[in-house]
Amino acid sequence: MLGVAADVFAEQGYNATTVRKIADAAGMLAGSLYYHFDSKESMLDEILSTFLGELWAGYDAVLAAGLGPRETIEALVVESFREIDRHRAAVAIYQKESRYLSAQPRFAYLTESQQKFEKAWLGTLERGVAAGAFRADLDVRLTYRFVRDTVWVAASWYRPGGLHSPDEIARQYLSMVLDGIALGSAHP
Amino acid sequence: MLGVAADVFAEQGYNATTVRKIADAAGMLAGSLYYHFDSKESMLDEILSTFLGELWAGYDAVLAAGLGPRETIEALVVESFREIDRHRAAVAIYQKESRYLSAQPRFAYLTESQQKFEKAWLGTLERGVAAGAFRADLDVRLTYRFVRDTVWVAASWYRPGGLHSPDEIARQYLSMVLDGIALGSAHP
Amino acid sequence: MLGVAADVFAEQGYNATTVRKIADAAGMLAGSLYYHFDSKESMLDEILSTFLGELWAGYDAVLAAGLGPRETIEALVVESFREIDRHRAAVAIYQKESRYLSAQPRFAYLTESQQKFEKAWLGTLERGVAAGAFRADLDVRLTYRFVRDTVWVAASWYRPGGLHSPDEIARQYLSMVLDGIALGSAHP
Amino acid sequence: MLGVAADVFAEQGYNATTVRKIADAAGMLAGSLYYHFDSKESMLDEILSTFLGELWAGYDAVLAAGLGPRETIEALVVESFREIDRHRAAVAIYQKESRYLSAQPRFAYLTESQQKFEKAWLGTLERGVAAGAFRADLDVRLTYRFVRDTVWVAASWYRPGGLHSPDEIARQYLSMVLDGIALGSAHP
DNA sequence: CATGAATGAGAGTTCATTCAT
């Protein structure tokens, strides 16, 4: 039933989603939802925290593996697309609502997660620049935002079961992000 | 006053924004807004259509200039970041709300604009692949989405008057998109 | 300008008429009306009191003429249709709104007028029954309402300048009220 | 609950009636009404269409009975007063609001009903004139309006459970309409 | 005299939530 709610939230936006719509999609009446959940907000909370829990399980495993910076970035991107595949709705909700939600105490964990996230990615990029794996002529914060957005916005159009598997999409994205889309360019 | 409304819509989301909040931000009472606008929706309409009007003025000029595919992409990206600079709030609103809005007849122009947009970008990318300017081993639709999202999501964090000028950001984005962030990669 | 307001009130109803509609019909802006009138209610007040003033001037002349009961009824009906002709809108407003207005102190004169009205008509009918001019087998209060309504409701469809003059309509109405519409009936 | 709404509409007028007044009269809060009805307008719609449905059931039975013109008129009047007795509020609402409502598509059936109504009454009167039952020296359209208004305006003052039963009122009205209120008049 | 802009009370309506059944 959380899955149903997540789909509706993702499609219509949290605020524009009425409890009745969720109930309709779940085949019951609006009042009946309250046997299962405390509130509309608690559904959202559970959707987001479950997603972030699984995301960090994956990320932490990658970060603990002791890979080089380029390999770490690659693994994080692959992991991210797998999460998009498994939690598409949650990711879409996160993208749309997190800024406004993170102001509320109940969703403080969104801010924490975001900071941890930034530390992991930005740190890896900086490590990669120092190690000569990534270009030094780019603003690293800009690069961070570029890579981050590039990956996660995919949730807005990705549909599971489409032509490309998550791993295939990850591979193509990585190729674009790392090597660019132009032909014959080089950074000696 | 449309600027005020756009800022509030961008920050809180259209649905979560009450007319009272807009009125507060504009220094008047909620009812007073209706002397200037027919409805909350008409404010949104005017914000988005004004933005799209100016966007297409710029895009059309670029597309009519007869540039090569790579130069066209470069010019479109530069133009896009300039629009983000001038219409940051409108772009953010567009990003968040357009999917759900485009279902309504009143906002049918969003769908039209999106199709024109896709045609311009996708066409240029295909032309570039054919001309040997862009890599042929990538899915061109995936590449399109990658480039498109890469550019426009910037509106979610961009603040006018920050460290980087729009043109500087465009330059860095283009460098990443075209040549990648990795050092020493080449596509001969 | 009162005439304009009266027409709009008559057509749309007092409550459904906005000040703006009156102003539109008068060729000015809503706020400008307040140079001429204190309030929407005062327009209504002036319309109704002017009409009732003229009505009673006519009625009082009839009642003071010392006519017999049948001739008095005839004269009152003729006078009424002349008032409908001259104050069609006011009569229509009166018909629709008086019950609800008469509860307000400002419009107490409506109640007074109505009582005077009832006294004049009912008294004449009773006088006529006693004098053998009118049938005694009918409930006189019912008869009063019958005659009263019969006359005044005409304001709802009457349009000045139509086929029938007010006096012609009065003549036909009187013929129906006094002698009935059936052929060959008699009350010896 | 429709009955409650009808009473309030009848007494105060549709526009002057707030949903809060209806809710008060029904012993609930304004918002609660919307569990039972889509809108204030849909209450009005249901009240009027229910009334017209029953009215035409009665009228159609009369018209199908194959009576002579005078008997038809008598039966229609009797039927009308019975409807006033059963749907007093609805009739009063119809009288006050129908002209303005019939302009809206939703209430187009009011216009249709009115045309059917006119056809039934006017046709019967014309038939009666041709058959020598009614006077030929009167304008038949004027007569139609006279009879029509005479009957239905009664809803504005009629109170169920009063001194006169609907059938008694109908009898007196018919006597006045058919034979007049004057004594000794004849139409040979 | 008229305008344009604002006010503020109140309208119809929506919706998350509650709760007896």
Place this chain on the structure above:
DNA sequence: GATGAATGAACTCTCATTCAT
């Protein structure tokens, strides 16, 4: 576990009215 009915706060919007210009 689910339903139907109700709650009450909040929302968008309307409108009579005011007033500086």
